[in-house]
Amino acid sequence: MTYAERPAARAGVVLWRSSAPAEPARQPSLILPDGCLDLLWDGKTLRVAGPDTKAHLHVPRGDENFVALRFAAATGPAALGISAAEVVDQYVPLADLWGTRRAWLLEEQIAQGGAAALEQWLLTAPAPADPLGGNVFRMAQTGLPVAEMAEHTGFSARQLQRRSKELFGYGPGHLLRVLRLQRALARARAGQPLAGVAADAGYCDQAHLSREVRALTGRTPGELVS
Incomplete structure (x- = not known):
């Protein structure tokens, strides 16, 4: 392809x-x-x-x-x-x-x-009238915890969950996981060792990285990179 x-x-x-x-x-x-x-x-x-x-x-x-x-x-x-x-x-x-x-x-x-x-x-086509979606996406890209996202936006965690589902299809917690996966794969494909990838991308350790990658993709980090 x-x-x-x-x-x-x-x-x-x-x-x-x-x-x-x-x-x-x-x-x-x-x-x-x-x-x-x-x-x-x-x-x-x-x-x-x-x-x-x-x-x-x-x-x-x-x-x-x-x-x-x-x-x-x-x-x-x-x-x-x-x-x-x-x-x-x-x-x-x-x-x-x-x-x-x-x-x-x-x-x-x-x-x-x-x-x-x-x-x-x-x-x-209409553009977003509310900057919330862009703000939440950028915060998730940096790995900001959901509680801090809610504080920055002025919403309760429940309100932010509902609005995020309308904007992204899922809540801010899952958006964090998805964008963290993208950050990790970009680092791994650039040749960074997986232990360093885990630390830099926001995982607790390499084992946490491996569990999350498999949960979201059905593959190991090594399989995706290769």
């Missing part, structure tokens, strides 16, 4: 493309949770890939091609007018969320204009 991405026309959004070879060369790929939501065009249908709580395998069809937007920092629910909780761990046609006619109109534009049309839609 080939893959390329670049920043899109709005902060917190990435435009990406991928293509898979025809059978029999296709290979499954492991999709890791990243706290993001994606809007994908496969040449026929727009679909929403909701936030993943755990990793899952994707087996591409022959000659599969995508152009898509990846929304981080809770920008996706605002742009699409949905709650992330509606699509967590799901891959659904946009028509199921918007209705057939509204989704069809956007699909017609993208069928004609491709990535440029998708990005043009992004420029007209």
Whole structure:
């Protein structure tokens, strides 16, 4: 599978493309949770890939091609007018969320204009009116504990849990785990020893790192890095 991405026309959004070879060369790929939501065009249908709580395998069809937007920092629910909780761990046609006619109109534009049309839609889509999503995402990226997140936002822990599910599909505690996994893998892939990765990424020790990686991905850290 080939893959390329670049920043899109709005902060917190990435435009990406991928293509898979025809059978029999296709290979499954492991999709890791990243706290993001994606809007994908496969040449026929727009679909929403909701936030993943755990990793899952994707087996591409022959000659599969995508152009898509990846929304981080809770920008996706605002742009699409949905709650992330509606699509967590799901891959659904946009028509199921918007209705057939509204989704069809956007699909017609993208069928004609491709990535440029998708990005043009992004420029007209609603942006988050509340900075909470971006703030929580940035705090989770730094590893700030949930209690301190709540204190910074002025919400109780229960209120922050509810709002985070709307914005990310899951609570701030799980968002912390997902983004900590991403930090750890980036360090490990850069060649840092796992003991140092565990300390720098916020795990108690290397054993804690291994347990969390397996819980979220079904793999050991070494398997993911290799």
